[in-house]
Amino acid sequence: MRYVSTRGAAATVGLSGAIAAGLAPDGGLYVPEAMPRVDMPRSPGSLAGTAAHMLEPFFAGDPLAMELPAICAEAFAFPAPRRELRIDRAYLLELFHGPTAAFKDFGARFLAACLVRLRRDADRPLTILVATSGDTGAAVGAAFDGVPGMRVAILYPDQRVSPRQAHQLGSFGDNVRALRVAGSFDDCQRLVKAALGDATLQADVPLSSANSISLGRLLPQMAYFGRAALSATQRMNTIVPTGNLGNAVACLWAREIGFPIGDVVFACNANETLPEFFAGRPYRARDAVATIANAMDVGAPSNFERLRHLFGGDEATRLHGHAESVDDAEIRDTIHRHAAADGEVFCPHTATGIRVLERLRMAGDEREWTMAATAHPAKFDTIVEPLIGREVEVPDALKAMLERESLAEPMAADSRVFSEWLRGWQ
Numbered sequence: 131m132r133y134v135s136t137r138g139a140a141a142t143v144g145l146s147g148a149i150a151a152g153l154a155p156d157g158g159l160y161v162p163e164a165m166p167r168v169d170m171p172r173s174p175g176s177l178a179g180t181a182a183h184m185l186e187p188f189f190a191g192d193p194l195a196m197e198l199p200a201i202c203a204e205a206f207a208f209p210a211p212r213r214e215l216r217i218d219r220a221y222l223l224e225l226f227h228g229p230t231a232a233f234k235d236f237g238a239r240f241l242a243a244c245l246v247r248l249r250r251d252a253d254r255p256l257t258i259l260v261a262t263s264g265d266t267g268a269a270v271g272a273a274f275d276g277v278p279g280m281r282v283a284i285l286y287p288d289q290r291v292s293p294r295q296a297h298q299l300g301s302f303g304d305n306v307r308a309l310r311v312a313g314s315f316d317d318c319q320r321l322v323k324a325a326l327g328d329a330t331l332q333a334d335v336p337l338s339s340a341n342s343i344s345l346g347r348l349l350p351q352m353a354y355f356g357r358a359a360l361s362a363t364q365r366m367n368t369i370v371p372t373g374n375l376g377n378a379v380a381c382l383w384a385r386e387i388g389f390p391i392g393d394v395v396f397a398c399n400a401n402e403t404l405p406e407f408f409a410g411r412p413y414r415a416r417d418a419v420a421t422i423a424n425a426m427d428v429g430a431p432s433n434f435e436r437l438r439h440l441f442g443g444d445e446a447t448r449l450h451g452h453a454e455s456v457d458d459a460e461i462r463d464t465i466h467r468h469a470a471a472d473g474e475v476f477c478p479h480t481a482t483g484i485r486v487l488e489r490l491r492m493a494g495d496e497r498e499w500t501m502a503a504t505a506h507p508a509k510f511d512t513i514v515e516p517l518i519g520r521e522v523e524v525p526d527a528l529k530a531m532l533e534r535e536s537l538a539e540p541m542a543a544d545s546r547v548f549s550e551w552l553r554g555w556q
């Protein structure tokens with residue numbers, strides 16, 4: 131399998147090359163030259179087993195192919211149950227049972243397992259850059275914490291992540307440093323992409339990415355959608371809360387390779403880049419606005435390039451997807467109402483998906499839907515607890531992380547300042 135850039139101006143590469151680079155040299159995102167078709171397993175099997183089966187053609191011909199089962203076993207070491215909600219014909223795909231209580235744990239651990247193998251003989255450390263609006267950074271920090279030969283720089287928008295997320299981001303060992311950037315998530319993403327595209331900087335400081343721009347993050351995210359779809363009794367219509375569009379593209383790729391996934395709807399917060407596009411207006415990236423579903427505060431979703439590439443242009447993309455915007459008042463109302471009526475407690479991001487389901491029901495849609503639950507509500511205690519009138523139990527791994535010391539350094543939203551900081555990291 132070979133990979134091409136969405137911008138079409140970079141040489142094709144194998145999977146290891148694409149994972150090592152993170153971003154293509156022309157600034158585009160790597161995608162498979164042709165999407166494979168995968169035979170459906172007879173029964174769902176384990177999550178790690180489904181992942182290895184789904185990803186096999188993507189690894190074909192690559193030095194990592196032999197190690198794929200071991201990589202999957204390391205990454206998919208905790209469950210992703212699809213459980214029936216106490217809401218009519220609705221299921222929740224719980225993706226928050228990993229060490230940092232968000233879906234990003236799967237992809238971050240998969241990427242770490244790949245990069246450790248690719249860098250076995252490297253004589254210089256690799257610095258992994260990650261822009262985060264709250265969840266990715268901690269997952270990547272946890273996956274690379276203390277790993278020899280690997281360093282992580284986490285960039286997050288200062289004051290625009292939840293207090294517990296901020297604590298997590300600064301709670302790792304010396305090889306993981308948290309930078310609180312004076313700006314938005316989109317500024318953080320710009321700094322990361324500028325650094326990755328700077329050949330002179332890369333000669334001094336070898337860099338890679340751990341955002342969903344990296345195939346090593348995106349490909350494994352197909353697995354839990356595929357596994358969940360196999361366990362459903364009919365094609366799995368799916369609502370995916372989304373910001374940077376990584377999870378949504380992973381779900382669509384899983385459908386594209388043949389897994390029984392039906393309609394896919396993107397649930398967004400008040401950041402309207404995608405809802406506006408799907409409503410027929412031209413794609414217009416802008417700076418993110420702050421919301422209580424902060425991990426989705428993205429104004430320029432990186433994976434939009436992959437979406438457009440998958441369907442071949444704007445009109446075709448609009449035919450295959452749909453996006454809805456949910457504002458903070460609706461998110462609050464959804465969390466409050468469901469806790470009171472049926473005892474279901476959702477994080478603000480998952481609540482956007484639940485709200486979109488309610489809109490579908492109001493429009494007469496009677497079908498079965500599955501909502502991706504992106505993070506554990508305990509990460510957003512300051513928002514959720516006042517709405518539900520009680521404490522949310524904190525998962526053990528998150529509790530342990532919150533007991534550690536936490537430290538973050540200030541960083542200007544300026545790529546020259548960031549490059550110098552990287553050069554100065556001894």
Ligand SMILES: N[C@@H](CCOP(=O)(O)O)C(=O)O
Pocket residue numbers: 261262263264265266267340341342343373374376377425426432
């Ligand atoms: N929602 C993210 C933003 C970055 O997304 P990614 O999937 O590209 O890493 C976060 O929580 O940081």
